[in-house]
Amino acid sequence: MSTDNGPSAEVLDGMEDFVAEVRAFLEAHATRLPVDDGAVEWGRGEDSIAYFPDDPPDVDERKVTAAREWQKTRYDNGFGWITGPAEYGGRALTSLHDMVYDGLEAEYDVPDTGVLSLIGLGMIGPTILTHGTPEIKRRHLPALYSGRSIACQLFSEPAAGSDLASLETKAVRDGDEWVLTGQKVWTSVARHAQLGMALTRTDPDKPKHRGITAFLVDMSAPGVDVRPLRQMSGGSEFNEVFLDDVRVPDDHRLGEVDGGWTVALTTLMNERASVGGEGAGPAGKAVSVGFLAALMREFGQADDAALRRRLGELHADQAATAYLNRQAVRRMRAGVQPGPEASVSKLMYGQNLTRGAHFAAEVLGPRLAADTGAWGAYSWNELLLATPALRILGGTEEIMKNILAERVLGLPKEPGIDTRTPFRELRRSHQGGTP
Amino acid sequence: MITSPTSTAEPTGDGPGLDPATVELLTGSLRELFAESTDASAVSAALAELGWTEVVAADPSSATTILFTEQGRALADPRILDDVLLDLLDPVLPASHGPRAVLYPHPVPAEDAGTVRGVLLGAVGEDTELVAPRRGADGATELVVLPAAAGSSTDLTGFDPGTALRLVEIPAAAATARRTGPAAAQAWTRAEAAGRRALASAIAGVCEAALAQAIAHVTARVQYSKPIGAFQAVRHRMSEAHVAVTATRRTVAAAWAAGTDATGGAWEARIAKYRAGRAQAEVLRHTVQVLGAMGLTLESDMHRFVTRGALLDLLLGDHRSLGQEIGADLLTGAAARPVVEI
Numbered sequence A: 001m002s003t004d005n006g007p008s009a010e011v012l013d014g015m016e017d018f019v020a021e022v023r024a025f026l027e028a029h030a031t032r033l034p035v036d037d038g039a040v041e042w043g044r045g046e047d048s049i050a051y052f053p054d055d056p057p058d059v060d061e062r063k064v065t066a067a068r069e070w071q072k073t074r075y076d077n078g079f080g081w082i083t084g085p086a087e088y089g090g091r092a093l094t095s096l097h098d099m100v101y102d103g104l105e106a107e108y109d110v111p112d113t114g115v116l117s118l119i120g121l122g123m124i125g126p127t128i129l130t131h132g133t134p135e136i137k138r139r140h141l142p143a144l145y146s147g148r149s150i151a152c153q154l155f156s157e158p159a160a161g162s163d164l165a166s167l168e169t170k171a172v173r174d175g176d177e178w179v180l181t182g183q184k185v186w187t188s189v190a191r192h193a194q195l196g197m198a199l200t201r202t203d204p205d206k207p208k209h210r211g212i213t214a215f216l217v218d219m220s221a222p223g224v225d226v227r228p229l230r231q232m233s234g235g236s237e238f239n240e241v242f243l244d245d246v247r248v249p250d251d252h253r254l255g256e257v258d259g260g261w262t263v264a265l266t267t268l269m270n271e272r273a274s275v276g277g278e279g280a281g282p283a284g285k286a287v288s289v290g291f292l293a294a295l296m297r298e299f300g301q302a303d304d305a306a307l308r309r310r311l312g313e314l315h316a317d318q319a320a321t322a323y324l325n326r327q328a329v330r331r332m333r334a335g336v337q338p339g340p341e342a343s344v345s346k347l348m349y350g351q352n353l354t355r356g357a358h359f360a361a362e363v364l365g366p367r368l369a370a371d372t373g374a375w376g377a378y379s380w381n382e383l384l385l386a387t388p389a390l391r392i393l394g395g396t397e398e399i400m401k402n403i404l405a406e407r408v409l410g411l412p413k414e415p416g417i418d419t420r421t422p423f424r425e426l427r428r429s430h431q432g433g434t435p
Numbered sequence B: 001m002i003t004s005p006t007s008t009a010e011p012t013g014d015g016p017g018l019d020p021a022t023v024e025l026l027t028g029s030l031r032e033l034f035a036e037s038t039d040a041s042a043v044s045a046a047l048a049e050l051g052w053t054e055v056v057a058a059d060p061s062s063a064t065t066i067l068f069t070e071q072g073r074a075l076a077d078p079r080i081l082d083d084v085l086l087d088l089l090d091p092v093l094p095a096s097h098g099p100r101a102v103l104y105p106h107p108v109p110a111e112d113a114g115t116v117r118g119v120l121l122g123a124v125g126e127d128t129e130l131v132a133p134r135r136g137a138d139g140a141t142e143l144v145v146l147p148a149a150a151g152s153s154t155d156l157t158g159f160d161p162g163t164a165l166r167l168v169e170i171p172a173a174a175a176t177a178r179r180t181g182p183a184a185a186q187a188w189t190r191a192e193a194a195g196r197r198a199l200a201s202a203i204a205g206v207c208e209a210a211l212a213q214a215i216a217h218v219t220a221r222v223q224y225s226k227p228i229g230a231f232q233a234v235r236h237r238m239s240e241a242h243v244a245v246t247a248t249r250r251t252v253a254a255a256w257a258a259g260t261d262a263t264g265g266a267w268e269a270r271i272a273k274y275r276a277g278r279a280q281a282e283v284l285r286h287t288v289q290v291l292g293a294m295g296l297t298l299e300s301d302m303h304r305f306v307t308r309g310a311l312l313d314l315l316l317g318d319h320r321s322l323g324q325e326i327g328a329d330l331l332t333g334a335a336a337r338p339v340v341e342i
Helices: A016-029 A057-076 A093-107 A112-131 A134-145 A260-277 A280-284 A289-298 A305-333 A342-368 A380-388 A397-408 B022-035 B041-049 B052-058 B060-073 B078-092 B182-220 B231-259 B266-290 B292-296 B302-314 B318-331
Strands: A151-154 A171-173 A177-184 A195-201 A212-218 A224-229 A239-251 B100-102 B115-120 B129-135 B141-147 B150-156 B167-171 B178-180
Touching: A016 A093, A057 A112, A057 A224, A057 B178, A093 A305, A093 B182, A112 A134, A112 A151, A112 A195, A112 A260, A151 A239, A171 A195, A177 A195, A177 A212, A177 B052, A195 A239, A195 A260, A212 A239, A212 A260, A239 B141, A280 A289, A280 A380, A289 A305, A289 B318, A305 A342, A305 B231, A305 B266, A305 B318, A342 A380, A342 A397, A342 B022, A342 B231, A397 B231, B022 B060, B041 B052, B052 B060, B060 B078, B060 B182, B060 B231, B078 B100, B078 B129, B078 B182, B115 B129, B141 B182, B182 B266, B182 B302, B231 B266, B266 B292, B266 B302, B266 B318, B292 B302
Parallel strands: A151 A195, B100 B129
Antiparallel strands: A171 A177, A177 A239, A195 A212, A224 A239, B115 B167, B129 B141, B141 B178, B150 B167
16 A cells, blocks of 8 residues: 655655745645545445546546646746756756655645656757757657647657567658658557657668657647557557658657667666556556455355455555655665666566456456446446456566566577668568568 | 576676676686585685685675575585575674574474574584574564474484475474564564575576576577577577566576665565565476476486475575565555565
């Protein structure tokens, strides 16, 4: 059970002025939530524990608007981009200030800004800051961090998942422009996005990592077609994005021509750092041992010895994950950036949610598959069906284990030919046409 | 990297205490010390020479964590565990008349209520006083001091030939001292918590050494023209083992941070011991498997880690019973403590 209500005293040390400023801002613009004492009130309120929201379009739209407005309020008051450089609208403070702000804001009832922050502000913003020209930074960074622009990641493709560098979407130069053609997939927030960061193949005769170029694509440009994918858990978190002769000016390029892999690595590093540490909202609360214990009592299984042992197991694993995350925070405080070890937290986090959902499935039995109307029973199907996603998104479990094996344990790499062979000659999932 | 000679134990290292360089230095000294001898009395003498008491006084969490991690790695005699418990038990007991040893609770208590049944970590002399916890008539834990000479003891070395455990049965009536009441019960709670933290570190050490050996093997062993560690089925096992050990070490560090309350951090220590016990089951299953048939023979050392891991799991509560206890406490809500702030 996690009790991360606000930042720890250790983190707050020496930040009194900043804390006071944040408090004043939040008091002026938001309402404080009642203190969460972790107590479980069975049968009260909504019992939805969806990991991925499944809102009707108008509700979805309203939430996005609220997110944009709250981000603008943050930005106008100096909290839109706490770690960003001042010339692009940032506050030029440390990631600890950022964490302190997040911790304090969690005590208030404010709109969820995940639609902006997870991809756009968390991953693409830092990538633009590292690789963009001054002109690109001026054009996009203030827009992103003030909530005007939402960004998505046009990375994965039907034939390029874990092996992202085998992507096939091609970009062909035409004067001062590039013409992009191909298909992207698993694209979160694409329907709401104004900006897409696309990885494309610009030279199939080079080895796969060396013929990739990154572009910033205007999502409203002719030829961009976004189609939602429905998930088994409900909701459509992901989309397919078709690019059909989409024209992108050369000054929208990020990094060098054929130097896109370096750019992509910046984005991916920020992705791994964010997935392992994120909170899980209602799902996190549902798999807390307090809630699961209430579930056992409610459905008459409190005396089952095997389930008791598993409850203890879940508690120990959740505690261990919380300790690992706090250690990461402490290391960040000491100026150490998250390394391959972050994969340990990510693996455990996905497993904790999955095991919690499986535990509930065992307690509930048939009530999970058929809606009997009992509060807090059938609703678990949303989480149970969503947990596989936790073990896939942001790098699959298998890839995480490979990273640990190679970079932490020092095991030999899998001997591959793909660092030397031209991309054109590599075997791929489907051999449809020459890129 | 797990095979590096630097400290893989994870002392809390945040508060005042030993700095990382000192911890590394001490880890190196301990590793040499255990490489020279794994015998209990030789280790105790070498520790005294090293001034270990002062190291413990300066930073108990780091000192105990690295000592027991190294003890586990070296598969050394586990008898130094007695010192950890006696440190907390002696103050509530009468002055000793000879050497003392802890009689650890046997998972199956004696059928006859008048008999104390327990496990000694090694053979003791006739003049030794055995200190044992016992459930009193009122259900509370009490402490008894029993003369070793009054009991019968049998060999318990079957599972792990590297240890000399003894199963002891003594009539409770032979007790030379008995301490009841809250102070005695609390002393045992605190001693048990300290013992569980030390055992969790020892198990982490066993797992680390086994994992290092497995990693060395899968890196050197070539099949299908490549090291078998390049196959995902193999490397994923190693990564899962690493996750289990890392989680254990972190949980032990957190348990130390919680160890200052009246119960001596009993709740967190039990979680740490539970986590370690489960880790050894997971880790050793993986390390044995990747060694192939070589891991099954006595020519490989792997069996020693397997038996030692299982043995340490049984002391002061095996992971199956502890998991069930934690779950039961969570259900009653009595001990639903939040995750400790570290």
